Amino acid sequence: MRLINSPISQFDYKQHTFYVKRDDLLDPQFSGNKARKLAYYLENSLPHIDTLVSYGGSQSNLMYSLSCLAKLKQWNFIYYIKTLSTQAKSETSGNLTYSLQNGMQLIELKNDYNSFCDNLASTIKSNQLLIKQGGAQIEAEYGIQQLAHEIRAWAQQQNFQQLAIFIASGTGTSALYLQKHLPEFEVYTTNCVGSPEYLLKQFEALITTKQNKPNILVNDTYRFATPYAELYKTITDIQNTSQIEFDMVYDPIAWNILLNHLNKISSPILYIHCGGTIGNTTMLKRYKKILS
Structure with missing residues (x-):
């Protein structure tokens, strides 16, 4: 059962290089941030x-x-x-x-x-x-700290002095603990579920010591688990270019928000793939309805 040390892929899209931490390739029962x-x-x-x-x-x-x-x-x-x-x-x-x-x-x-x-x-x-x-509980920090160790080791191998880490958020647990254990880098996220205020409230519920919070790239357009034609176009382009299958609930929102905020990020970008592709069949049926 593979639960750590996922590989990192690389692809270029719209004149930007993106690195992807492939936690989707961990054990399929616990794919992505579930592991x-x-x-x-x-x-x-x-x-x-x-x-x-x-x-x-x-x-x-x-x-x-x-x-x-x-x-x-x-x-x-x-x-x-x-x-x-x-x-x-x-x-x-x-x-x-x-x-x-x-x-x-x-x-x-x-x-x-x-x-x-x-x-x-x-x-x-x-x-x-x-x-x-x-x-969303403190025990989650145990595994996310291991993820942080893997990211730091990779960044050192690449000689990256700076790194922008992007991860989609529901409760924000992964983003918060990544920022805690990678204080030398900037962690970015977006509120895929609820408002930015909801996400900040989730951060506060988990913080036990003084620490920096992740940077929230605000999503005030897309509702969670709701299909939008423009999101489908974006994620389809990303998947065709990268040859990586992404989750169809969180990742379409996350990629769209990230691409719209690239002017705010100057460091190399590492996108954390949180898995979840096992649920794509259900979400794709919803997209099929609005696209037909």
Whole structure:
């Protein structure tokens, strides 16, 4: 099971050179930042735990990786979501289908989903492990610190005195811990989920010591998991040029925002591929509807 030391690819696009940290090539069960966020749990024995609990979206990449973690550890896995749409229930592929095949127990909450999840930590029993949506907890730092070590070693090999690291954000966990462990470099991110203010709030919830925060390149145009024709064009061009498959939920927004802010970045750019391509079949169906 390969969970560290992903390779780095390089390609040129619109007169700029981009480097891509290929965490998508890590073990497919924990592809991308899931391998980093869950490294602590994968590498440590938790003999008192027999049930994993989490919550989030019905096509979450982390949900699928958590189902793989639970299966590997022989834990029960309980996952809370908002009420599923008829379309979601009819899907025969994608993260939800594969997670259910791994034994996930799915619980739909028709009312008060947000307040229920906010109070979930207070209900967790001693035999249960709660992993928050997006893996936004301090244990995630363990694996992201390893990612930072890999990036620093590569930058030294390339003789880069400066480096701009870009990573898409949901909760911002990966971006925040990368900036903490790579203070000599600039980490950039964008709010793929919610507003920039939401992302800053997520940073504050995780900060335990004084540290710099990542630079947020503001996304005030694109809603999360919503198909846009211009995003499809951008990500298709990027994929054809780089010969790399990217996630179709986060990466179209991330690449579009990054390309629109290149004038703010003078250092070599390392884009962190966060995996998640297993969910592309579901998102591509949404794109097909608006493009047909």
